[in-house]
Amino acid sequence: EAQVTQNPRYLITVTGKKLTVTCSQNMNHEYMSWYRQDPGLGLRQIYYSMNVEVTDKGDVPEGYKVSRKEKRNFPLILESPSPNQTSLYFCASSLSIVSNQPQHFGDGTRLSIL
Amino acid sequence: SQKIEQNSEALNIQEGKTATLTCNYTNYSPAYLQWYRQDPGRGPVFLLLIRENEKEKRKERLKVTFDTTLKQSLFHITASQPADSATYLCALDRGFQKLVFGTGTRLLVSP
Numbered sequence: 001e002a003q004v005t006q007n008p009r010y011l012i013t014v015t016g017k018k019l020t021v022t023c024s025q026n027m028n029h030e031y032m033s034w035y036r037q038d039p040g041l042g043l044r045q046i047y048y049s050m051n052v053e054v055t056d057k058g059d060v061p062e063g064y065k066v067s068r069k070e071k072r073n074f075p076l077i078l079e080s081p082s083p084n085q086t087s088l089y090f091c092a093s094s095l096s097i098v099s100n101q102p103q104h105f106g107d108g109t110r111l112s113i114l
Numbered sequence: 115s116q117k118i119e120q121n122s123e124a125l126n127i128q129e130g131k132t133a134t135l136t137c138n139y140t141n142y143s144p145a146y147l148q149w150y151r152q153d154p155g156r157g158p159v160f161l162l163l164i165r166e167n168e169k170e171k172r173k174e175r176l177k178v179t180f181d182t183t184l185k186q187s188l189f190h191i192t193a194s195q196p197a198d199s200a201t202y203l204c205a206l207d208r209g210f211q212k213l214v215f216g217t218g219t220r221l222l223v224s225p
């Protein structure tokens with residue numbers, strides 16, 4: 001089954017403790033992206049990757065890092081999490097950067113930073 | 115600044131009626147607009163994409179219109195069913211898959 005898989009689905013942690021949220025897709029998609037979703041603000045793009053070893057900042061990149069060493073994986077790293085990063089995070093992938101392609105989303109990771 | 119507006123109030127309709135959701139935008143000239151459905155606890159699921167040179171797009175009971183003069187897209191669900199209850203998101207493509215999403219409109223279809 002074609003899917004985008006995120007782990008963990010839920011995480012409660014404390015300020016400053018490094019964490020990684022994994023994202024994997026099995027569709028051989030070139031494009032991958034991370035979003036955060038907050039009430040009243042909608043989905044906002046954090047980082048995206050057009051292909052292996054090619055990443056760029058989205059609209060809200062501060063406090064986050066990403067890497068794309070393999071085509072299928074696109075982990076999101078919070079080196080020193082802070083409470084304002086408490087949010088619902090989604091990973092998405094698309095066949096390519098061509099604009100007429102839909103994005104496929106994972107089921108989200110709910111992060112709580114205390 | 116760029117802005118996308120969807121009605122933040124929930125839309126309540128009766129089963130069998132047509133639901134119409136609105137997406138307005140300012141300071142954009144998008145070539146593409148997409149609509150997604152999001153259920154509680156799940157990620158958005160793609161529904162329809164419409165290009166700027168297409169006035170209307172249909173898929174089964176769904177219809178999307180795109181008026182670049184009014185800077186507005188309308189999303190219609192005909193013969194609505196309780197299973198259509200969800201939050202619907204519109205997204206504008208700034209190019210190269212850089213989507214900007216609205217905050218979504220929650221649709222509730224009563225039996």
